[in-house]
């Protein structure tokens with residue numbers, strides 16, 4: 130069965146300004162990598178706009194309306210905090226990124242595809258229910274999980290996050306809700322400072338911090354020895370992946386030493402996990418990754434593994 134790729138040009142129009150690491154060229158690099166001949170079998174579709182109803186399953190209504198009301202002029206930006214910035218195209222980009230996660234869940238839960246990947250930005254895993262943060266405006270993975278529950282009858286959803294930063298936003302959405310599992314490997318200490326191994330939620334949160342310099346072997350072990358068995362025990366109806374590629378050795382924002390081959394290995398392991406737990410249902414979405422070349426190669430390795438596994 131083919132893999133669904135969701136993206137939208139509007140995601141290129143979110144521009145936090147010169148020298149900002151979360152730049153439009155990130156998505157260009159990803160799409161260029163996925164344009165190679167080996168990806169001809171990907172089924173490509175346009176990301177729809179998320180609706181207010183879909184967003185407010187996670188975010189308060191006044192938060193959603195406040196974000197959507199920020200429409201700077203084309204030559205202006207509005208800083209929401211030290212590193213989260215909106216431009217004229219940001220609101221639509223954020224709606225498309227969240228909408229892609231919704232459409233991906235629809236396709237996978239209906240059985241039209243086993244796997245789907247959302248090549249979108251801005252990312253989502255730092256966004257808390259009522260607080261934009263860390264380049265993120267809406268909590269895309271959390272919105273996907275809630276949609277699967279609300280519309281498709283999923284009882285339990287697992288969100289796994291291999292971005293080098295801890296997904297404080299996703300964790301904040303669900304730390305009191307045992308119907309969602311959140312598992313993350315991340316460098317620690319590092320932004321945003323959360324993700325201690327002692328943070329358990331209601332037994333549904335598993336954080337595996339890795340020290341600066343940790344290599345692919347340590348990264349794989351975090352997943353094979355800890356997170357994958359915990360997801361298997363949780364027995365989800367859907368697996369959502371927050372796929373950030375900034376654990377790569379070349380990434381300028383962190384100090385792990387993960388390589389493309391490790392992302393491919395983990396992706397295959399997660400697909401095998403989904404095959405055992407939830408009829409193979411995998412929805413993956415782009416989070417971080419700030420070395421343009423490494424990001425393109427790593428995303429290609431991830432999608433190649435989604436297609437193969």
Ligand SMILES: [Zn+2]
Nearest residue numbers: 292294375417
């Ligand atoms: Zn990150």
